[in-house]
Amino acid sequence: MRLTERYSKETGREYALRMLKDNIIHLDLIPGSMLSENELSSEMHLSRTPVREALIELSKVKIVEIYPQKGSAVALIDYNLVEEARFMRNVLECAVVELACKMAGEDAVMKLRENVKLQEFYLENRSPEQLLKLDDEFHRLLFHITGKDQVYQLMDSITIHFDRIRSMSLIAVKDLKTISDHQSMVEAIAAKDGKTAKDVMEKHLSRYKIDEEALRREYPGYFR
Template sequence: MTIEARQAGETAKEYAYRIIKENIITLELEPGSTLNDMEISQMIGISRTPVREAIIKLKEESDIIEIFPQRGMRIALIDTDIVQEVRFLRMTLEKAMVELACDMAQEADFVWLEENLTLQEFYLKNNLIQKLLELDNALHRKLFTICRKDLIYRMSQGLSIHYDRVRNMEATAIHGHKTVEDHRNLVKAIRDKDKELAKRIMEEHLDRWLMNEQTLRNEYPQYFKS
């Protein structure tokens, strides 16, 4: 597991939740691997109770963790039906966001987006995949912020963990230049107020994992539910 420092004001439960979730998304906690709350509590330096509470929260909001009474816990295998369901949710929300952003984005927003894109291109060039994914997430969140829909974004994040895992796999196994190119084209369409083009780019962008599904299955067969 990758352990980051506890943030100011972060409760023990929030800290455990963030660390476990991030390690699931980055596949440090691999699909199908066992999960031991006592070991995690020792690794991140907090008591077992908030770790257990964080695990239960992840289980309840996304079923990303499977709990077997008296037998232990494990990280759920990748279920493509669930990934498709989450993709549908994101597609519905984010196509609506880019359409709204065409009307609502201000010059300061475009300055932020251009800075983000420049950094994405830098991290892609230097093969810093995790940094690239962080910026990818930040750009998608920014669309909700531009449209003043931050609450909707936060509400959707529980289920997104299923989709984020395959995005991480895709970025690792397949060079991410298409992702950055999509983002660049999307920002241009928003600036040009071309709503139909922006929606089409977002749809193609969120569908890329489908085009690469067999490649991912071949690369990581042990991660997928049959």
């Protein structure tokens, strides 16, 4: 399991939750793998209580399954839950990208373009982890531009099923359309073309359906 430093004001539970989510999304904790509270608490230098609380929190969104007297496991991928998460993102992000077309100034468009340029660099240099980080940052910027930071935080906290598919796509899908989608969105925002921006976002968030065959072929044991 990969660990990053604990934030200065982060509680043990918050740190455990952040680390578990990050490792599940990036497949360091693979679907179907068992989770030991003792091992996790030792790795994260925490007591068992915050780790147990984090696992319970993740079980509420069905990304972790808890078996009484047996332990916990990372849930296998359920495309029904992926679709629910995608639906939420689609509703919110289509509205946000339309709003960005009205509100984004030159500085905001420049930041989006800089982000896409970095995505191109990391695509060429095959760095899926950096690509996912920049992808997240691109979408977060759209919410920031429109003054909807809290909405982004709410959305981000419950779309882990969709995020895991995104992470897998960056590794398994050869003809990746993510960056070209982002480029098209930026150009639509710069042109203040809300309809085009919304159409591109909707297509962008639906690509997981197109990619499902490639993902199942690459990761046959990860799905229900």
